[in-house]
Amino acid sequence: MSNPFEIVSVNAIMVLDSRGNPTIEVEVETNDGMGVGIAPAGASRGKREAVDLRDGGKAFGGMGVQKAIESVRKYIAPAIIGMNSFYFREVDRAIIQLDGTPNKSRLGGNATTATSIAVINAAANTAGTPLFEFIGGRRARILPTPMMNIINGGAHAGNELAIQEFMIVPVGADTFFDAIRIAVEVYKQLKNELKTKYGAGAINVGDEGGFAPPMKETREALNALVEAIKSAGYGEGDVMIALDAAASQFFESGDGVYKIDGRVLSPGDLVEYYSGLVDEYPIISIEDPFSEDDPAHFAELRRKVAGKVLIIGDDLTVTRASIISEMISEGAVDGAIIKVNQAGTITEAEEAIEVLHLNNKRAIISHRSGETEDVTIAHLAVGYGTGLIKTGAPARGERTAKYNELLRIEAYLGGEAVYLGKKAFF
Ligand code: PGA
Ligand code: ZN
Numbered sequence: 158m159s160n161p162f163e164i165v166s167v168n169a170i171m172v173l174d175s176r177g178n179p180t181i182e183v184e185v186e187t188n189d190g191m192g193v194g195i196a197p198a199g200a201s202r203g204k205r206e207a208v209d210l211r212d213g214g215k216a217f218g219g220m221g222v223q224k225a226i227e228s229v230r231k232y233i234a235p236a237i238i239g240m241n242s243f244y245f246r247e248v249d250r251a252i253i254q255l256d257g258t259p260n261k262s263r264l265g266g267n268a269t270t271a272t273s274i275a276v277i278n279a280a281a282n283t284a285g286t287p288l289f290e291f292i293g294g295r296r297a298r299i300l301p302t303p304m305m306n307i308i309n310g311g312a313h314a315g316n317e318l319a320i321q322e323f324m325i326v327p328v329g330a331d332t333f334f335d336a337i338r339i340a341v342e343v344y345k346q347l348k349n350e351l352k353t354k355y356g357a358g359a360i361n362v363g364d365e366g367g368f369a370p371p372m373k374e375t376r377e378a379l380n381a382l383v384e385a386i387k388s389a390g391y392g393e394g395d396v397m398i399a400l401d402a403a404a405s406q407f408f409e410s411g412d413g414v415y416k417i418d419g420r421v422l423s424p425g426d427l428v429e430y431y432s433g434l435v436d437e438y439p440i441i442s443i444e445d446p447f448s449e450d451d452p453a454h455f456a457e458l459r460r461k462v463a464g465k466v467l468i469i470g471d472d473l474t475v476t477r478a479s480i481i482s483e484m485i486s487e488g489a490v491d492g493a494i495i496k497v498n499q500a501g502t503i504t505e506a507e508e509a510i511e512v513l514h515l516n517n518k519r520a521i522i523s524h525r526s527g528e529t530e531d532v533t534i535a536h537l538a539v540g541y542g543t544g545l546i547k548t549g550a551p552a553r554g555e556r557t558a559k560y561n562e563l564l565r566i567e568a569y570l571g572g573e574a575v576y577l578g579k580k581a582f583f
Contacts (some may be wrong), residue, residue, distance in 0.1 A: 159188050160188065161188050161189030161283050162189070162242045163187055163240070164185060164186070164240050164241075164276070164279070165186050165187060165238065166185070166238065167183065167185050167229060167230075167237060167272065167275075168183070168229075168230070168234075169181055169226040169271070170182050171222050171223070172195060174195075174197065174198055174528060174529050175364070175527055175528045175553065175555040176198075176200075176364060176527045178217070178220045178527060179220050179221050179222045180195060180196050180197070180222060180267065180271075180529065181222045181225045181229070181271045182194070182271060182529075183195075183229055183268075183272045183274075184275060185242070185275040185276050185279040186279065187242050187279050187280070187282075187283045188283075189283045190282035190284075190285075191282055192242075192274075192275045192278025192279030192280070192282050193274075193275055193531070194270070194272065194273065194275035194276075194277075194278060194531065194533065195271055195274070195529040195530070196225075196268075196270040196274075197531070198267070198498070198525055198527035199496070199498070199499075199525045200312045200526045201313075201321060201403045202472070203449050203471065203472030203475040204405075204449060205475045205477065205480065206260065206475045206498075206499045207266030207270070207500060207501035208265070208266050209222075209225070209498075210225040210262075210267060211224070211225075212224050224265065225265040225267045225268040228264045229268050229271070229272055232255060233252060233269070233272050236252070236255050237251055237272075237276070242279050242280040243280050243284070245273075245276050245277045246507075248276050249276070252264070252272060252273065253501075253504075260501075269501040269502055270497055270502070273502040273503045273504070274531065276503075277291070277292075277503050277533075287536065287566070287569065288540065289535075289537075289540040290540070292536065292537070292540030292541060293539065293542060296542070297540050297542060298570055298574055298575050299542045299543075299544050299576075299577060300539060300563060300566065300574055300575065301333075301522065301538040301545050301563070302326060302327070302544060302546075302582070303326070303327065303336055303340065303546055303560070304324045304325075304326050304399045304442075304547045305325050305326070305344075305548075305549065305550055306323065306324045306366070306367045306547070306549050307324065307325055307343070307344050307347060307366075307367040307382070308347075308367050308368055308378045308381065308382065309321070309322065309362070309368065309369045310323070310372075310378065311403050311407070312526075313364040313367075314363040314364075314367075314369035315369060316370060316371050316372055316373075317371075317372065317373045318373070318374075318375065318378055319375070319406075319415075319416065319418065320375050320400055320401070320403075320417070321402065321403035322365070322367070322401035322444075323367070323398065324398065324400070324401070325340055325344075325382060325386065325397075325398060325399075326396065326397045327339040327340050327395065328395070328396065328397050328582070329391075329579070330576060330578055331576060331578075332574070332576045333567045333576050334564060335576070336576065337551065337564065339389075339391060339396060340551055341551050342389045342390075342391075343385050343386055343389045343391065343396060344550060344551055346385040346386075346388050347368065347382070347385035348360050348368065350381065350384060350385055350388070351368055351370050351381065354381075362550065362552060364527070365524070365526055365549035365553070365556065366549045366550030366551070366552040366553035366556045367550045368550075375417065375434065379398065379434065379437075383438065383439075393439040398438055398439055398440050398441065399440070399441055399442045399444070400442070400444065401443075401469075401471065401547075402445050402446045402447075403445050403471070403472065404427075408447075408448040410448070415447075417430070424454045425454075427446070428457055428458050428461065431462070432458070432461055435465065440466055441466060441467065441579070442466060442468070442492075443466060444471050444494065445469070445472050445473060446468065449472040449473045452473065452484055455468055455470070455487075456487055456488040456489045459488060459489065459491065467492055467519060468490055468491050468492075469490060469492045469493060470484055470489065470493045470494065471493070471496075473489065473490070474493040474494070475500070476494070476495050476499035476500040476505065476506055476509045477499070477505070478505070478508040478511070478512045481512050482516075485512075485516050485518060490518065491519060492519030492520060492521060492545075493509065493518070493519075493520065493521070494547065495509055495520050495522050495523060496523050496524075496525060498525065507541070510541050519543070519544075519545060519581070520541065520543045520545070521543065521545040521546065522534050522537050522541070522543050522545065522546045523546070523547040523548070524547065524549060524555075524556070524559065528555035529555055530554070531558075532562035534546065535559045535560075535562035535566065539563070543581075544577050544580075544581030545581050545582070546563075548560065
């Protein structure tokens with residue numbers, strides 16, 4: 158009898174991401190099931206991330222993925238057909254070996270990511286279990302505390318905010334359902350207030366579904382959040398604030414300074430700047446507060462805000478276990494963002510999560526600013542019990558797809574579902 162998990166076919170086509178750019182969708186068939194994976198795409202990418210294979214040239218402004226499709230059809234498919242998808246890590250290893258580069262530049266990070274996601278989905282489908290359960294078994298029951306980006310700046314918006322993401326975190330909710338309800342109420346409140354204050358144009362949304370109002374300064378955005386939280390009827394015990402500075406984007410490498418709020422700050426000044434914000438606002442975490450080449454200042458800020466605010470790496474750590482270990486030993490981070498396509502395979506993302514958890518650090522499963530209807534990350538958050546997810550505002554279909562899948566998982570788990578709220582951070 159043939160093995161139900163045996164990979165029998167692998168195919169790839171082009172689909173579009175949420176910014177209207179081409180991306181790659183891979184479909185993997187086993188003897189007894191199938192799975193699909195679609196690669197997302199970032200706009201503020203770290204230097205050490207896996208790189209996508211793009212066609213260049215005129216079509217799609219150079220963003221075409223025919224080369225990545227070729228890479229799946231010509232190289233990856235022949236290497237993994239006949240393999241056992243149940244052992245998805247072995248399949249990923251074969252892909253990693255075939256690529257042979259540190260950043261997936263031969264096969265393309267988009268090709269390897271979509272394939273790896275398709276393989277694990279095919280394995281779960283063949284097993285007849287939801288993906289989160291295939292990964293985490295009966296132990297998987299923690300719904301993540303969502304970090305929801307509702308004001309967009311930086312590379313995700315056309316305004317002057319240097320900081321890329323202003324997130325609300327429903328820390329005081331009792332269930333994931335409740336967290337979504339609270340977040341939606343605050344989001345709607347913010348929408349009304351922005352419209353009144355800045356006019357109808359201010360409620361257009363950025364890439365991750367947050368509003369992109371014509372604000373100039375960090376405090377303007379933070380005040381708007383605090384106001385919306387308050388007028389929705391909540392306080393600090395219910396909803397806190399998380400920031401993703403994505404500081405490499407406003408770092409001027411020539412002069413070694415940061416341009417923020419119309420000012421020019423040295424790294425030391427920026428430490429003071431963040432400390433000031435932390436004293437004034439209910440901030441629970443700050444991601445990428447400094448450039449990806451400056452772990453020393455991550456560590457300095459981390460020492461200053463210890464016990465109160467978590468310092469998180471993203472461009473700094475790029476979902477690579479070895480870099481994460483290094484950053485932990487340098488005292489630079491309390492946790493890291495996990496993006497499958499920064500690494501290029503599920504297996505490598507899993508190793509990154511394990512290094513974090515074994516060191517009692519936080520792993521935050523994350524979307525990219527260019528997303529699709531693929532909901533795999535919702536399952537990764539529950540399957541690996543990270544307790545934390547970043548997947549945008551409760552708006553735009555590619556963002557709500559993830560929240561909706563988490564609501565389904567919560568309903569499926571029934572009374573066994575757990576929501577940790579603030580305890581997922583500290
Ligand atoms: P990106 O940004 O997906 O545009 O790279 C997301 C982030 O920095 O967290
Ligand atoms: Zn980030």
